[in-house]
Amino acid sequence: MGQYTVSTRKNVRILLVGDAGVGKTSLILSLVSEEYPEEVPPRAEEITIPANVTPEQVPTSIVDFSSVEQTEETLGLEINKAHVVCIVYSVDDDDSLDRITSHWLPLIRSKCNATLEGDAETEAETEAAGEGLRKPIVLVGNKIDLIDYSTMDSVLAIMEDFPEIESCVECSAKTLHNISEMFYYAQKAVLHPTSPLYIMEDQELTPACKKSLVRIFKICDTDGDNLLNDYELNLFQRRCFNTPLQPQILDEVKAVIQKNVPDGIYNDAVTLKGFLFLHCLFIQRGRNETTWAVLRRFGYNDQLEMCQEYLRPPLKIPPGSSTELSHRGQKFLISVFERYDRDCDGALSPEEHKMLFSVCPSSPWSYSTDIRKSCPINDKGWVTLHGWLCRWTLMTLIDVVKTMEYLAYLGFNVHENDSLLAAIHVTRERRIDLAKRQSSRSVYKCHVIGPNGSGKTGLCRGFLVDEMQKLIGKEFKTNVVHCINSVQVYGQEKHLILRDIDVRHALDPLQPQEVNCDVACLVYDSSNPRSFEYVARIYIKYYAESKIPVMIVGTKCDMDERRQDYLMQPAEFCAKYKLLPPHLFSLRTNKKELYTKLATMAAFPQFQDAWILFYKHRLVQLWESAHLRHFGLLTEDSKLLWKAGLGLAAATMLGFIVLKTLSAAGSHSR
Ligand SMILES: Nc1nc2c(ncn2[C@@H]2O[C@H](COP(=O)(O)OP(=O)(O)OP(=O)(O)O)[C@@H](O)[C@H]2O)c(=O)[nH]1
Numbered sequence: 046m047g048q049y050t051v052s053t054r055k056n057v058r059i060l061l062v063g064d065a066g067v068g069k070t071s072l073i074l075s076l077v078s079e080e081y082p083e084e085v086p087p088r089a090e091e092i093t094i095p096a097n098v099t100p101e102q103v104p105t106s107i108v109d110f111s112s113v114e115q116t117e118e119t120l121g122l123e124i125n126k127a128h129v130v131c132i133v134y135s136v137d138d139d140d141s142l143d144r145i146t147s148h149w150l151p152l153i154r155s156k157c158n159a160t161l162e163g164d165a166e167t168e169a170e171t172e173a174a175g176e177g178l179r180k181p182i183v184l185v186g187n188k189i190d191l192i193d194y195s196t197m198d199s200v201l202a203i204m205e206d207f208p209e210i211e212s213c214v215e216c217s218a219k220t221l222h223n224i225s226e227m228f229y230y231a232q233k234a235v236l237h238p239t240s241p242l243y244i245m246e247d248q249e250l251t252p253a254c255k256k257s258l259v260r261i262f263k264i265c266d267t268d269g270d271n272l273l274n275d276y277e278l279n280l281f282q283r284r285c286f287n288t289p290l291q292p293q294i295l296d297e298v299k300a301v302i303q304k305n306v307p308d309g310i311y312n313d314a315v316t317l318k319g320f321l322f323l324h325c326l327f328i329q330r331g332r333n334e335t336t337w338a339v340l341r342r343f344g345y346n347d348q349l350e351m352c353q354e355y356l357r358p359p360l361k362i363p364p365g366s367s368t369e370l371s372h373r374g375q376k377f378l379i380s381v382f383e384r385y386d387r388d389c390d391g392a393l394s395p396e397e398h399k400m401l402f403s404v405c406p407s408s409p410w411s412y413s414t415d416i417r418k419s420c421p422i423n424d425k426g427w428v429t430l431h432g433w434l435c436r437w438t439l440m441t442l443i444d445v446v447k448t449m450e451y452l453a454y455l456g457f458n459v460h461e462n463d464s465l466l467a468a469i470h471v472t473r474e475r476r477i478d479l480a481k482r483q484s485s486r487s488v489y490k491c492h493v494i495g496p497n498g499s500g501k502t503g504l505c506r507g508f509l510v511d512e513m514q515k516l517i518g519k520e521f522k523t524n525v526v527h528c529i530n531s532v533q534v535y536g537q538e539k540h541l542i543l544r545d546i547d548v549r550h551a552l553d554p555l556q557p558q559e560v561n562c563d564v565a566c567l568v569y570d571s572s573n574p575r576s577f578e579y580v581a582r583i584y585i586k587y588y589a590e591s592k593i594p595v596m597i598v599g600t601k602c603d604m605d606e607r608r609q610d611y612l613m614q615p616a617e618f619c620a621k622y623k624l625l626p627p628h629l630f631s632l633r634t635n636k637k638e639l640y641t642k643l644a645t646m647a648a649f650p651q652f653q654d655a656w657i658l659f660y661k662h663r664l665v666q667l668w669e670s671a672h673l674r675h676f677g678l679l680t681e682d683s684k685l686l687w688k689a690g691l692g693l694a695a696a697t698m699l700g701f702i703v704l705k706t707l708s709a710a711g712s713h714s715r
Pocket residue numbers: 063064065066067068069070071072082083085086087088110111112187188189190191216217218219220
């Protein structure tokens with residue numbers, strides 16, 4: 046940690062300009078030798094001060110300019126190479142002061158503009174550094190030993206007209222007065238510039254700075270009462286500066302705020318207004334580095350944008366591995382959820398959801414058309430904690446970069462005091478899973494493929510709701526692609542993502558990313574004789590040769606089962622390709638065992654015994670239900686007789702095929 050609290054700049058280059066004889070060369074040599082040189086050459090050699098002796102721990106080059114030795118063209122190049130320019134004048138020479146506005150400032154502005162058409166290298170550098178057109182300037186009044194008054198009044202007037210002037214200082218090369226300060230200000234103008242934070246003319250924070258500080262305030266307000274109490278301020282202080290806040294200093298800070306902005310303190314805690322005022326005060330007192338340290342800790346770069354390395358740290362994902370939320374990632378997301386579940390009803394209302402993401406540039410998903418439709422919700426239609434974690438699990442698997450970005454926006458780095466990488470778990474490669482015949486993952490992707498109208502969307506949404514039968518006949522207006530929930534696989538919680546693969550025309554080819562998944566669920570409508578052919582074709586074309594486990598599902602089994610117009614019936618087809626027999630599914634029966642079965646197949650790839658175990662279980666159930674129905678016949682209404690009889694026949698036939706497949710699968714796995 047701490048790596049983001051300093052500027053990202055690796056070095057600082059300071060250029061000194063000014064009229065002849067103002068003492069530029071003397072200033073540099075005084076700094077280096079710590080004594081005043083009586084005799085100086087026209088121009089000092091470029092020197093680099095090593096990082097460890099500079100106050101900001103950044104190697105700093107100091108470059109002299111001499112109009113005797115150098116042309117104006119070289120000057121232009123040097124101005125562009127420099128990160129900050131010190132314009133030196135002599136305090137006893139008014140002409141040298143006037144020339145700041147009449148010559149030097151306009152010259153520097155024009156040289157900076159010229160770079161845009163200048164040579165490509167410098168241009169790229171300027172752009173990479175993200176610098177605006179204005180080079181930061183420090184005004185240096187030298188030879189203060191010669192006069193007994195100050196030139197500061199005239200200088201402050203210039204500062205008002207030229208916002209690029211970061212600071213000004215009066216010093217003397219002769220007495221060494223303010224010499225190291227002068228170079229420190231120059232360094233600071235580069236590392237902790239004022240202009241992105243503060244508008245001198247208006248004495249106000251810039252809009253970008255205010256926006257960033259508002260976000261920081263919200264993240265630090267962990268109990269969500271729009272106030273920073275002592276506990277929250279302390280946490281903030283520790284995270285930003287690695288030291289606790291002394292109670293006495295805390296009281297002093299609060300007293301200063303109270304004195305200047307009465308509504309900056311409420312109930313002995315700091316309001317947003319007070320927080321912003323405090324930063325204004327830091328800057329006005331020349332303590333920009335304090336505000337910068339806070340901003341950088343929360344991920345901002347020199348342009349007050351969240352920096353790429355902070356939002357997207359490099360994460361290595363070997364082919365065949367997948368990404369899941371780590372325990373810490375989950376823990377953090379639970380705490381965020383609980384913070385914004387203001388009424389503590391265990392769910393996020395649309396309003397609470399919106400508030401939660403107000404510290405992000407936008408919400409990562411829509412409330413009404415995405416998260417509500419792809420995750421478990423409560424009876425009001427609001428996102429539960431379980432649904433919330435499901436949605437993040439989904440995003441982490443399919444777009445881990447976005448997960449990291451949003452965790453950063455929500456303040457993971459600061460609250461957890463760690464890199465975003467701590468929130469992510471990269472699973473071991475799938476080939477190792479296959480070799481060990483067991484998967485260490487806990488999130489699986491299942492593709493649901495089938496002809497139009499076969500009931501794919503119903504099957505996917507059924508995973509999320511308690512009463513699946515309510516989905517029958519429902520028109521699915523919003524087009525969500527993924528549905529995610531968790532199931533128990535041999536006592537362990539696994540997340541299963543169902544992806545609804547929308548194929549418009551029967552002959553449209555599937556893309557590789559539509560084929561590849563942990564388990565494929567091929568769906569046909571058992572009540573439609575023209576439905577299975579599509580599934581058979583997809584299987585043969587894409588899955589027969591692959592290692593992806595496949596389950597054939599006959600949907601709408603509450604309706605009359607129809608013989609399929611295909612050269613084999615689904616059960617024969619499955620037996621031929623050593624697949625589990627078709628799973629008959631219906632929203633009406635409200636049975637969820639299909640989802641567990643799919644997750645089990647994904648968790649134990651190529652491990653048919655495990656599926657069979659599952660299937661044996663089902664076989665027993667089938668037998669039992671057949672017997673029960675048989676007994677039930679005796680007492681039930683005779684009108685139901687023929688229907689129940691048919692069911693019994695179907696069950697017995699299924700049983701036969703199950704046995705056949707069992708032996709086939711058994712010999713296969715040996
Ligand atoms: N009294 C006094 N004289 C100074 C001070 N700094 C520089 N001088 C004198 O001012 C004269 C010019 O100093 P330089 O360091 O050569 O000035 P410069 O800006 O490099 O001048 P050019 O190289 O001609 O552009 C020298 O005689 C210095 O001794 C100072 O702080 N106080």
